[in-house]
Amino acid sequence: MRRTFLLHLLSVIITTGAVAQDAALPAKDKFFLFLLVGQSNMAGRxxxxxxxxxxxxxxxxLSKEGKWVPAMDPMHFDKPAAGVGLGKTFGQIIAKANPGVKIGLIPCAVxxxxxxTWKPGVYYPATKSHPWDDMVKRVETALPAGxxxxxxxxxxxxxSSTGLAENYRPKLEDLVQRLRTLVKAPDVPFIAGQMGMFDGVPWNPEKGLVDKATRExxxxxxxxxxxxxxxxxHKGDKVHFDSAAYRELGKRYAAAYLKMTK
Structure with a gap:
């Protein structure tokens, strides 16, 4: 019993120490970076x-302070509710599929x-932040390393409401182009996830429009x-995925990425 406790304590100390300091980085071409953007179901709840x-x-x-540390949930810091998301599972699968490289996740979802709100200069009152501008700063911090x-x-x-859903497609197409321009990679894979399709939680017509626009x-x-x-x-709120679902989403994103890049 005592030995088990000491081993657990040692594990906690090692983990805490690893996260508290900058991680060792590989050569730039061996450090694969992935940008995580969107709203709460990307941030993870x-x-x-x-x-x-x-x-x-x-x-x-990339931590809130702009330091590279081992990934651990919650990765995002947009709201106190941030929790498990899809990013860590995605990163683990991509790392396993690419021996000799490290994966760098850049959490920026709000x-x-x-x-x-994902446009230059736009302020989002709910989080007292500028989603696009804040992301740009983090991208500029991250890109020199990988x-x-x-x-x-x-x-x-x-x-997914009247007056917004009808115009979602051109806005998303514009966002894809602007993001690729920002990271100076016109052909970089862009993967979009589907909103929750939960049993007993019917979609309104507007959510169907947003889904259709993204699919097409x-x-x-x-x-x-x-x-x-x-x-x-969902986790019980009919909006956010539960922890197991986020991990499964991470697997699905990874499968899509590997299929695109094999």
Whole structure:
């Protein structure tokens, strides 16, 4: 019993120390960076469990302070509710598929943010932030260290209303172009995830429009993919996925990315 306790304590100390300091970085071409953008279902709202606290030294994240540290949930810091998301699972799978490289995740999602807030100079009162401008600063911090390999996007709930849903497609197409221009990678993979399709929680027509726009755009824009959320559960609020669903979403994003880049 005492030995088990000491081993657990040692694990906690090692994990805490690893996260508290800058992680060792590989050469730039061996450090694959992924941008995580969107609203709360990208940031993650799942309950953090023990498995989410385990670090993989080949999967790093850019901390709120702009330091590279081992990835651990919650990765985002947009709201106090931030929890388990899809990013860490995605990073672990991509790292395993690419021996000899490290993965760098750049969390930038903002809970509740409509797509119109992802433009230069736009202020989002709910989080007292500028989603696009804040992301730009973090991208500028991250890019000198590695190579941008993908953009992960999960958003749409805040645009699923009359007057917004009808214009979602051109706004998303514009965002894809602006993000690729920002990271100076016109062909970088862009993966968009589907909003929750939860049993007993019917969609309104506007949510269907946003979903359709995203699906169709993914078929027409080069190097863009759509990830389904079919069969996944919510955490009880009928909006956010539960922890297991976020991990499954991470697997689906990773499968889409590997299929695009194999």
């Amino acid at each position: 799942g309950v953090v469990e023990e498995q989410d606290k385990v670090v993989n030294l080949n999967v790093l994240m 809970g509740g943010s409509p797509i119109d 190579t941008l390999k993908g953009i992960l996007w999960h958003q749409g709930e805040s645009d 755009l993914a078929k027409e824009v080069p190097h863009m993919a759509f990830v389904t959320a079919e069969g996944l559960n």
